Amino acid sequence: MTGTTHTRQPGSSARPSGGPMTPLGTPAPADGGDRGRTGRYLFWLVTAILALIVGGAVAVTIGPADVSLAQVWASVVTHLGLPGLAGGSGVPPLTDAIVWQLRMPRVLTAAMVGAGLALSGAVMQSVTRNPLADPYLLGLSSGASLGAVCVVILGVGFALPAAAFAGALIALFATLNIARVGGSITPGRAVLAGLAIAQLGSAGTSFIIFWAAKGDSYREILNWLLGSLAGSSWSSVLISSVALVLVGTGILLAASRLDAFAFGDTNAASLGINVNATRWGFLVAVALLTGAMVAVSGAIGFVGLILPHLVRGLSGPGHRRLLPLVAVVGALFLVLADTLARTVFDPRELPVGIITAFIGVPVFILLIKRKRSAAWA
Amino acid sequence: MSALSGPAAASAVSRDAADVPIASAEGELSGNARDLVSRLAANAPLAGAEGAFVGNSTKVDARDDSSGQSPRAQLASTAISATLGDVDAGGRAGVVIDGVSLSIEGTRILQDVSAVLPPGTVTGLLGPNGAGKSTLLRIIAGIDRADAGSVALDGAVVGQLKRREAARRIALLEQNVAPSVDLSVREVVLLGRIPHRSRLLGSFGGEDDFGVAIEALAMVGAGDLVDRRWHSLSGGQQQRVQIARALAQRPSLLLLDEPTNHLDVSAQLSLLHQVRGLGLTSVLALHDLNLAAAYCDRIVLLQTGRLVAFGTPAEVLRPEIIRSVYGVDCDIVPHPRTGRPVIVFSGPDEQTDRNEGAP
Numbered sequence: 003m004t005g006t007t008h009t010r011q012p013g014s015s016a017r018p019s020g021g022p023m024t025p026l027g028t029p030a031p032a033d034g035g036d037r038g039r040t041g042r043y044l045f046w047l048v049t050a051i052l053a054l055i056v057g058g059a060v061a062v063t064i065g066p067a068d069v070s071l072a073q074v075w076a077s078v079v080t081h082l083g084l085p086g087l088a089g090g091s092g093v094p095p096l097t098d099a100i101v102w103q104l105r106m107p108r109v110l111t112a113a114m115v116g117a118g119l120a121l122s123g124a125v126m127q128s129v130t131r132n133p134l135a136d137p138y139l140l141g142l143s144s145g146a147s148l149g150a151v152c153v154v155i156l157g158v159g160f161a162l163p164a165a166a167f168a169g170a171l172i173a174l175f176a177t178l179n180i181a182r183v184g185g186s187i188t189p190g191r192a193v194l195a196g197l198a199i200a201q202l203g204s205a206g207t208s209f210i211i212f213w214a215a216k217g218d219s220y221r222e223i224l225n226w227l228l229g230s231l232a233g234s235s236w237s238s239v240l241i242s243s244v245a246l247v248l249v250g251t252g253i254l255l256a257a258s259r260l261d262a263f264a265f266g267d268t269n270a271a272s273l274g275i276n277v278n279a280t281r282w283g284f285l286v287a288v289a290l291l292t293g294a295m296v297a298v299s300g301a302i303g304f305v306g307l308i309l310p311h312l313v314r315g316l317s318g319p320g321h322r323r324l325l326p327l328v329a330v331v332g333a334l335f336l337v338l339a340d341t342l343a344r345t346v347f348d349p350r351e352l353p354v355g356i357i358t359a360f361i362g363v364p365v366f367i368l369l370i371k372r373k374r375s376a377a378w379a
Numbered sequence: 380m381s382a383l384s385g386p387a388a389a390s391a392v393s394r395d396a397a398d399v400p401i402a403s404a405e406g407e408l409s410g411n412a413r414d415l416v417s418r419l420a421a422n423a424p425l426a427g428a429e430g431a432f433v434g435n436s437t438k439v440d441a442r443d444d445s446s447g448q449s450p451r452a453q454l455a456s457t458a459i460s461a462t463l464g465d466v467d468a469g470g471r472a473g474v475v476i477d478g479v480s481l482s483i484e485g486t487r488i489l490q491d492v493s494a495v496l497p498p499g500t501v502t503g504l505l506g507p508n509g510a511g512k513s514t515l516l517r518i519i520a521g522i523d524r525a526d527a528g529s530v531a532l533d534g535a536v537v538g539q540l541k542r543r544e545a546a547r548r549i550a551l552l553e554q555n556v557a558p559s560v561d562l563s564v565r566e567v568v569l570l571g572r573i574p575h576r577s578r579l580l581g582s583f584g585g586e587d588d589f590g591v592a593i594e595a596l597a598m599v600g601a602g603d604l605v606d607r608r609w610h611s612l613s614g615g616q617q618q619r620v621q622i623a624r625a626l627a628q629r630p631s632l633l634l635l636d637e638p639t640n641h642l643d644v645s646a647q648l649s650l651l652h653q654v655r656g657l658g659l660t661s662v663l664a665l666h667d668l669n670l671a672a673a674y675c676d677r678i679v680l681l682q683t684g685r686l687v688a689f690g691t692p693a694e695v696l697r698p699e700i701i702r703s704v705y706g707v708d709c710d711i712v713p714h715p716r717t718g719r720p721v722i723v724f725s726g727p728d729e730q731t732d733r734n735e736g737a738p
Contacts (some may be wrong), residue, residue: 134651274546
């Protein structure tokens with residue numbers, strides 16, 4: 003609440019002469035019209051999509067073996083059944099295998115996972131009205147890891163994504179139940195409860211891997227706890243893209259219902275939203291999405307936390323615009339982070355979660371410091 | 380209010396119509412109820428001493444539990460809800476609150492509250508903290524369900540409406556809410572269009588919605604705020620924008636929970652003036668008795684969940700009622716300009732031994 007400027011009746015509004023109303027230095031919007039805002043948004047969306055395509059293509063060329071962009075192009079169009087577009091120059095079989103069997107699936111999985119996690123974070127922040135909500139901080143990711151590890155290591159007869167989904171859902175349910183006091187959940191309590199659940203999930207994951215120890219368990223633990231895209235295959239691409247397309251479409255279609263939560267539950271209800279059913283619908287969707295992403299990449303942190311905050315600055319907080327852009331930027335972010343992860347200590351690989359944490363933690367601290375609009379405690 | 384158009388203009392017309400006593404329905408009604416209905420419909424001022432009104436009949440034993448049923452009996456609410464349908468020129472019956480009760484975990488929140496709010500009137504919902512004002516508003520809005528009793532709006536039982544349907548007819552503004560993200564005024568007002576959008580593809584399209592939003596902002600004199608950010612607004616501006624959001628729902632009933640909270644006096648007065656000017660049936664939970672006396676057609680006075688008095692400000696806001704509910708001494712004097720009642724409170728120093736608990 004800034005200032006005491008108060009508009010009286012229309013017509014009698016005597017405003018300080020000279021200039022638009024900008025109390026206390028709030029910058030007036032550079033441009034008023036809805037059209038201008040839409041234009042600016044479309045500019046960012048198109049820019050982000052182009053950056054994702056270019057960034058993805060370049061990421062495929064980067065690695066121990068030299069691959070040129072032309073070779074990437076030739077390999078991809080050949081595999082898509084359009085060798086005529088390849089431009090004549092054949093790609094050596096080894097290069098083709100590196101592009102198509104190793105790097106393409108990895109870059110595509112990174113893009114899907116980044117988009118899915120960023121979407122999850124944006125949706126969670128809205129339905130819980132918690133700017134710190136994120137699948138990683140609230141324990142969903144480590145719950146999903148635990149579920150996935152049960153399948154991978156223990157060979158529980160269960161589909162991998164389904165187990166990760168179940169783990170994410172149980173973790174979400176546990177976190178929200180621990181955080182609830184007298185019917186309401188404060189952001190701070192939710193994060194504390196999420197911390198406890200995340201620790202439990204991580205401990206469980208580590209325990210199971212050690213229990214079934216064979217060979218290099220540490221590496222495997224790190225990959226699940228910090229996230230890694232090293233094992234990406236075309237089946238990873240399939241799992242993550244199917245989840246992203248199905249759940250993402252559903253979330254996008256219901257985007258305006260997310261807007262209704264901005265002023266809280268009663269307000270949403272007075273706007274005709276069935277608050278509990280809608281919230282749980284979204285949260286289950288998020289658990290599905292997170293589960294699928296963790297199943298292919300482990301628990302990658304902070305993507306869902308920081309990107310929605312970043313993207314809101316470009317798109318505004320309305321979800322019709324926020325969600326598509328945050329998905330694209332999330333994809334771009336994780337493609338770049340993963341490229342960094344596999345090149346900085348080349349030939350060794352860093353779990354990508356270390357990169358995202360290095361970027362995400364400072365943002366997290368900033369968010370805690372900036373308590374402007376949120377009800378903390 | 381030159382910008383008035385659409386629904387507000389329409390209801391302003393029907394409000395005038397309500398000022399004319401209705402003849403058609405009266406013949407079938409028996410004495411008491413007819414008296415009540417025609418007076419409710421005609422907005423006629425009541426002399427304070429008349430006996431048939433709830434406020435007067437219950438005020439005497441406001442704290443006597445054994446007479447808790449009396450408001451309902453006096454209202455003969457079923458007869459009223461059946462006949463009030465004919466009252467308004469637009470075929471609207473206003474709000475009929477019929478014996479609403481609610482307990483939460485054994486604590487009585489509301490008990491047997493009944494009142495009839497004719498279309499186009501502004502009703503003040505008064506009572507000390509914890510009297511059940513917010514809960515009653517939530518029940519009227521259909522957000523909370525009553526244990527017993529019902530609320531009807533224009534003949535439709537609110538509790539039986541689907542949430543979206545209720546949201547197209549009733550707009551509720553909570554007290555002191557802030558968005559979790561920094562929305563623009565435009566985005567806040569557009570929230571009011573959500574119940575009017577189609578379910579599946581409703582997130583997209585809705586081009587005319589922006590026109591409705593602009594119109595709603597103009598109705599509360601906030602058209603020039605459309606591109607501002609929420610957090611850059613003053614308290615009075617935020618309330619105005621919230622009301623514009625409610626108007627964008629195109630409701631026939633507007634519920635405001637302490638809209639004047641944290642506003643300076645000029646903002647309070649102009650806000651209430653503007654709400655009156657909308658011509659919508661409105662219910663306002665208020666703490667300030669004088670604001671209620673100045674701006675409301677009717678007062679519903681609650682105490683620990685019970686209806687203590689219901690009637691015009693002059694009937695309800697009387698020293699003995701205020702003393703029994705709020706435990707403060709006061710005198711009522713007519714406003715020098717409007718003639719409406721003005722409550723002049725006496726502090727503990729000026730009080731005699733009337734105030735229990737005071738030395």
